[in-house]
Amino acid sequence: xxxxxxxxxxxxxxxxQITEQIPNPVLVSNEAGWVIGANGxxxxxxxxxxxxxxxxxxxxxRHNSPIDDWYNLGGDEGHGLEVCLExxxxxxxxxxxxxxxxxxxxxxxxxxILREFSPQQEEYVQNLxxxxxxxAQEDERKRVSRELHDELGQNIYSVLVGLQVLEKAMPEAVxxxxxxxxxxxxxxxxxxxxxxxxxxxxxxLGLAAAIRSxxxxxxxxxxxxxxxxxxxxxHRYEPEIETALYRICQEAMLNVAKYAKVTEVQVFLQNYxxxxxxxxxxxxxxxxxGQLEIQGTGLGLYGMKERAQLVGGKxxxxxxxxxGTRVQATIPLTEKGGIWHAH
Ligand SMILES: Nc1ncnc2c1ncn2[C@@H]1O[C@H](COP(=O)(O)OP(=O)(O)O)[C@@H](O)[C@H]1O
Ligand SMILES: [Mg+2]
Numbered sequence: 001x002x003x004x005x006x007x008x009x010x011x012x013x014x015x016x017q018i019t020e021q022i023p024n025p026v027l028v029s030n031e032a033g034w035v036i037g038a039n040g041x042x043x044x045x046x047x048x049x050x051x052x053x054x055x056x057x058x059x060x061x062r063h064n065s066p067i068d069d070w071y072n073l074g075g076d077e078g079h080g081l082e083v084c085l086e087x088x089x090x091x092x093x094x095x096x097x098x099x100x101x102x103x104x105x106x107x108x109x110x111x112x113i114l115r116e117f118s119p120q121q122e123e124y125v126q127n128l129x130x131x132x133x134x135x136a137q138e139d140e141r142k143r144v145s146r147e148l149h150d151e152l153g154q155n156i157y158s159v160l161v162g163l164q165v166l167e168k169a170m171p172e173a174v175x176x177x178x179x180x181x182x183x184x185x186x187x188x189x190x191x192x193x194x195x196x197x198x199x200x201x202x203x204x205l206g207l208a209a210a211i212r213s214x215x216x217x218x219x220x221x222x223x224x225x226x227x228x229x230x231x232x233x234x235h236r237y238e239p240e241i242e243t244a245l246y247r248i249c250q251e252a253m254l255n256v257a258k259y260a261k262v263t264e265v266q267v268f269l270q271n272y273x274x275x276x277x278x279x280x281x282x283x284x285x286x287x288x289x290g291q292l293e294i295q296g297t298g299l300g301l302y303g304m305k306e307r308a309q310l311v312g313g314k315x316x317x318x319x320x321x322x323x324g325t326r327v328q329a330t331i332p333l334t335e336k337g338g339i340w341h342a343h
Contacts, residue, residue, distance in 0.1 A: 001026065002043075002050035004036040012037075015111075024098060025114040027083060036109065045095075045116070047088030083114055091128060131240070131310055138198060138243050145197040148190055156187045192217070199246075207242045208234055208269055211249055215267065222257040225264040232271030237340045241331055244307040245269075245278045248315065251300045252280035252327040260284025260325060276331045276340070283324040289317055304329070312342040 001016040003009035009016070019026040019039040028037030035054050043050060085093045095114040102110050163180045170176060195217060202210035208230045215226035236242075249267065256265045262284040270277040301317060304327065308315045313331035333340045 001028075001037055001039045003028075004054055008037065022113075024116060025095060027112045027114065029110050029112070037111075041116070042085075042114075045087070045093065046085050052088075083112065094124075127310055130306070134243070134307075134310070135240070141198040142203065145194045146200065148197070149194040149200070153187065153190055153194070156183060156190065159183055160187065202242060202246055203239070206234070206236050207245055210242075210246055211267060211269065214246075214250065214253070218253055218257070224257055224262060226253065226267055227264065228267045228269065230269045230271070233273075234271055235335075235340050237276065237333070238311070238342060241276065241311050241333075241340070241342055244311050244313075245276070245329060245331070248304045248307055248327070248329045249278055249280060251304050255300060255327075256280065256282045256284065256325075259287070262324075272333075273335075274333055276333055278329045279326060281324065281326045286319045286321045286323050286325055288321065289319050 001009075001012065001019040003012070022039075023041060025041040025045055026037075026039040027035055027042060030036050038050060038053055042053065046053065082094045082096055085095060087093060095116065098113045098115045100110060100112045160180065160183045163176055163183060167173070167176045167180060195213075199210050199213060201213050208228070212228055215228055218224065218226050253265065253267075256262065260282040262282045264282075266279075266281045268277070268279040268281070270279070301315075305315045308329045308331065311331055313329060315327065315329045317325070317327050319325040331342060333342065335341070
């Protein structure tokens with residue numbers, strides 16, 4: 001157990017020994033709700049050093065009421081109380097309090113033993129992990145895509161320009177023309193790969209622009225015409241939301257190309273003050289939503305749902321054989337400082 005002041009540390013030898021033995025996080029707070037003691041588990045969970053923990057990054061509350069409530073609680077009545085910990089990486093953890101007791105001199109300090117994970121907490125941590133993985137994956141794709149496009153793309157372009165100069169100097173050399181075509185094709189392929197990895201439009205210009213350019217690309221590749229209808233006032237959304245909806249759109253469109261047997265597809269992006277909807281709709285062969293294993297893996301549909309859930313939204317799929325398929329992602333929103341966040 002770490003203490004804010006040396007005197008406390010010395011006078012709590014037994015408590016120190018016990019709290020360092022148990023795996024649960026243990027916190028001691030003073031009347032004002034400030035942390036004055038914490039065991040190693042708290043440091044491990046949050047990533048903060050004890051000095052950092054005591055600079056007010058931790059708040060203790062119960063249904064938004066202050067620490068005073070703690071003093072009215074007996075040994076086992078900690079339920080309903082939570083400690084909100086801000087971790088070093090900026091993420092928030094809410095830990096339920098297992099039990100709480102006041103410690104001598106009475107009323108001056110409260111010891112709270114926390115539960116590391118409730119079932120909700122497990123789910124929350126699991127979601128955080130998935131979010132981290134998705135974020136890392138997207139960051140990596142962004143990096144590789146930019147490098148391909150800006151570095152390698154520029155180099156290949158220079159080779160192309162050089163070949164054009166050579167061709168003028170030696171118009172009779174057929175090989176130069178062949179090389180030129182090959183290099184031009186390679187450049188086009190490289191740009192395709194860079195855009196597929198992660199289009200820079202998504203970060204630079206936002207969701208609608210990225211979907212619009214994806215549709216163009218999609219039409220060139222699959223010969224299916226995509227129409228985008230954007231309604232409501234457009235904003236920039238949290239990057240996680242924009243990425244999630246872009247990837248959902250991509251997967252739904254690829255399914256259209258693979259299965260729907262259509263020549264056109266409709267995409268709607270509906271901006272509401274408190275909600276963002278993405279709809280991908282085709283009038284193709286449709287499928288029985290309850291019988292997914294028949295054709296494909298079902299992983300695509302699952303992935304779309306998971307991506308939406310991670311930003312607090314959902315995906316609904318409605319499909320009827322021979323009438324078509326409609327994939328709708330709905331993300332509830334709140335605005336903070338000009339950027340729209342998930343709830
Ligand atoms: N737009 C669509 N039109 C017709 N069938 C579809 C459509 N989207 C999905 N499906 C059906 O749902 C199944 C599951 O899709 P998905 O989870 O994306 O898996 P996968 O794409 O790997 O097959 C597909 O195999 C297909 O049978
Ligand atoms: Mg799929």
